[in-house]
Amino acid sequence: MQSQxxxxxxxxxxxxxxxxxxxxxxxxxxQGARHVSAEDVYKHLLANGEDIGLATVYRVxxxxxxxxMVNRHHFEGGHSVFELAxxxxxxxxxxxxxxxxxxxxxxxxxARQHSIAKExxxxxxxxxxxxxxxxxxxxxxxx
Amino acid sequence: MQSQxxxxxxxxxxxxxxxxxxxxxxxxxxQGARHVSAEDVYKHLLANGEDIGLATVYRVxxxxxxxxMVNRHHFEGGHSVFELAxxxxxxxxxxxxxxxxxxxxxxxxxARQHSIAKExxxxxxxxxxxxxxxxxxxxxxxx
DNA sequence: TTTGCTGCAAATGCTTTGCATGTAG
DNA sequence: CTACATGCAAAGCATTTGCAGCAAA
Numbered sequence: 001m002q003s004q005x006x007x008x009x010x011x012x013x014x015x016x017x018x019x020x021x022x023x024x025x026x027x028x029x030x031q032g033a034r035h036v037s038a039e040d041v042y043k044h045l046l047a048n049g050e051d052i053g054l055a056t057v058y059r060v061x062x063x064x065x066x067x068x069m070v071n072r073h074h075f076e077g078g079h080s081v082f083e084l085a086x087x088x089x090x091x092x093x094x095x096x097x098x099x100x101x102x103x104x105x106x107x108x109x110x111a112r113q114h115s116i117a118k119e120x121x122x123x124x125x126x127x128x129x130x131x132x133x134x135x136x137x138x139x140x141x142x143x
Numbered sequence: 144m145q146s147q148x149x150x151x152x153x154x155x156x157x158x159x160x161x162x163x164x165x166x167x168x169x170x171x172x173x174q175g176a177r178h179v180s181a182e183d184v185y186k187h188l189l190a191n192g193e194d195i196g197l198a199t200v201y202r203v204x205x206x207x208x209x210x211x212m213v214n215r216h217h218f219e220g221g222h223s224v225f226e227l228a229x230x231x232x233x234x235x236x237x238x239x240x241x242x243x244x245x246x247x248x249x250x251x252x253x254a255r256q257h258s259i260a261k262e263x264x265x266x267x268x269x270x271x272x273x274x275x276x277x278x279x280x281x282x283x284x285x286x
Numbered sequence: 287t288t289t290g291c292t293g294c295a296a297a298t299g300c301t302t303t304g305c306a307t308g309t310a311g
Numbered sequence: 312c313t314a315c316a317t318g319c320a321a322a323g324c325a326t327t328t329g330c331a332g333c334a335a336a
Contacts, residue, residue: 011315011316012309012310012311012314012315012316013310013311014309014310014315014316014317016316016317017316037300038300038301039300051318052317052318053317053318053319054301054318055301055302055303055317055318055319055320056316056317056318058300058301058302059302059303059316059317060316062301062302074217074219074221078217078221078299078300078325078326079299079300079301080300080301093259093260093263093265095265096268102263104259104263106255106259108251108255109252109255109256112249112251112252113252113274116236116247116249116274117236117274117276120236120245120247120278121278121279121280122236122238122274122276122277122278122279123276123277123278123279124274124275124276125239125275125276125277126274126275126276127272127273127274127275128219128271128272128273128275129270129271129272129273130270130271130272131256131259131260131265131267131270132267132268132269132270132271133260133265133266133267133268133269134265134266134268135263135264135265135266136264136265136266137264154290154291155289155290155291155334155335155336156335156336157290157291157292157334157335159291159292160291180325181325181326182325194293195292195293196292196293196294197293197326198292198293198294198295198326198327198328199291199292199293201325201326201327202291202292202327202328205326205327221300221301221324221325222324222325222326223325223326
């Protein structure tokens with residue numbers, strides 16, 4: 001039950017928060033739709049007939065982020081993308097043509113990052129690794 | 144002479160473009176100041192008594208980027224940072240506290256990135272790897 | 287002279303905030 | 312009942328664009 005997650009985050013369980021979490025979860029199952037912008041969430045809410053303001057979407061996503069329930073990424077082009085925080089860390093590879101996003105984890109890269117930070121006197125807190133390229137999926141426009 | 148670089152980019156050699164390039168170069172020598180925002184460039188211009196509009200700074204930086212003379216990075220927090228395009232590619236490590244930026248290159252990471260992209264059917268075009276952490280430089284506020 | 291450049295101000299696009307009302311606990 | 316949530320509209324930023332005047336080639 002997601003109401004527990006919301007309560008645990010120290011937030012009141014309200015309809016907007018439930019619905020937004022629901023959308024994040026539903027799209028977490030679909031391929032390629034795991035990462036949504038605030039605008040995306042808002043559109044889905046409207047499509048579901050919910051009457052929730054865009055400002056609330058931003059507020060709630062920010063609160064979820066603060067609570068560690070979702071992660072926010074700043075991809076190219078300015079706007080942010082949110083995804084339900086999974087158990088496991090991962091990086092992204094994005095298609096420049098169709099926007100298709102895949103996740104990956106590479107232990108050797110993770111390890112090197114720590115060494116690099118340490119060598120330079122940094123205490124590594126987080127990192128952002130995004131590969132941009134052209135994919136060869138059958139539905140990619142440029143293929 | 145930087146007027147050559149501008150001309151080679153197919154742009155007219157004008158005072159604003161010269162001055163902006165100059166600022167990019169001057170700060171390319173200082174440690175930690177290699178990466179500047181449009182606003183930074185604008186402030187330096189004002190400080191130097193130049194009467195150049197912020198819009199022009201953005202326009203020129205964008206043109207320089209298109210010409211491959213500078214690189215643009217989207218760091219956390221929304222705004223872009225520009226740096227003179229060096230000969231060699233590199234990644235960044237940024238201090239979350241003081242904003243100090245260092246560059247690094249790690250061949251093993253570069254190599255893994257290519258393998259990862261290839262394995263997933265992507266033709267890698269570029270990537271963005273930024274490590275965020277706390278540095279232990281003597282001038283870092285939190286130290 | 288002609289085409290491209292500039293400053294200014296206004297317009298954008300994404301995100302945040304102020305405020306009066308509404309509601310979970 | 313009280314503190315926190317919400318919707319709406321307005322405000323904020325970083326960045327872009329329209330336009331009339333200017334300047335490089």
